[in-house]
Amino acid sequence: MTTRKRKLLGTILFLIVVSIVVLNLGFFFEKPRGDVSHDDGSVGDTPVGVWDDQEPTVARLDPALLTAVREASKDAEADGITFRVTSGWRSRAYQRKLLDEAVEKYGSPTEARRWVSTPEKSRHVVGKAIDIGPTDASYWLARYGARYGLCQVYVNEIWHYELLTVPGGTCPRMLTDGAS
Ligand SMILES: [Zn+2]
Incomplete structure (x- = not known):
């Protein structure tokens, strides 16, 4: 794997992890509001x-x-x-x-x-x-x-x-x- 490809893969993985964290945070904060x-x-x-x-x-x-x-x-x-x-x-x-x-x-x-x-x-x-x-x-x-x-x-x-x-x-x- 070239350095460039590794960097790209690293960036993609990083974005996936960030997305998961952000989506879960959103879920966490939204939940109590819908619960009445x-x-x-x-x-x-x-x-x-x-x-x-x-x-x-x-x-x-x-x-x-x-x-x-x-x-x-x-x-x-x-x-x-x-x-x-x-x-x-x-x-x-x-x-x-x-x-x-x-x-x-x-x-x-x-x-x-x-x-x-x-x-x-x-x-x-x-x-x-x-x-x-x-x-x-x-x-x-x-x-x-x-x-x-x-x-x-x-x-x-x-x-x-x-x-x-x-x-x-x-x-x-x-x-x-x-x-x-
Ligand atoms: Zn009223």
Whole structure:
């Protein structure tokens, strides 16, 4: 084997080893992010019902918030509108994953924070916030939520509700977004 061929072979082997190390590092760091489950409050792409007690995202909500949402849902039903819970309670790990994904999607932590809170600040993590869809249900709550004490909190999130007043009370002024 000539020196040149040996060098080439050496370079190829070196590149193979580097690739294996890099790929495994990637796998190692990526893995925890994909690991959230049902028990973390994830419902995947299938929103659940407000009465689905077997769903941790519903069952682990603050009881007062859940009661208010259920009361509202009964009256909305009479108007032909069905509430679906796209997200209620979330584990800290799930909240972290959502924030990491938002940073990737929006390109910076600052922009991501307008849409997704940190595990430390999120009201979902303490069971005090609920995201309701589809759009007609969100709009129904935007209009009538205060009757049940439910308030839209952020101008940019028509789906996100918290128990922020007494039934029939006045909701606090909305914030522009989650970073406000
Ligand atoms: Zn929310």
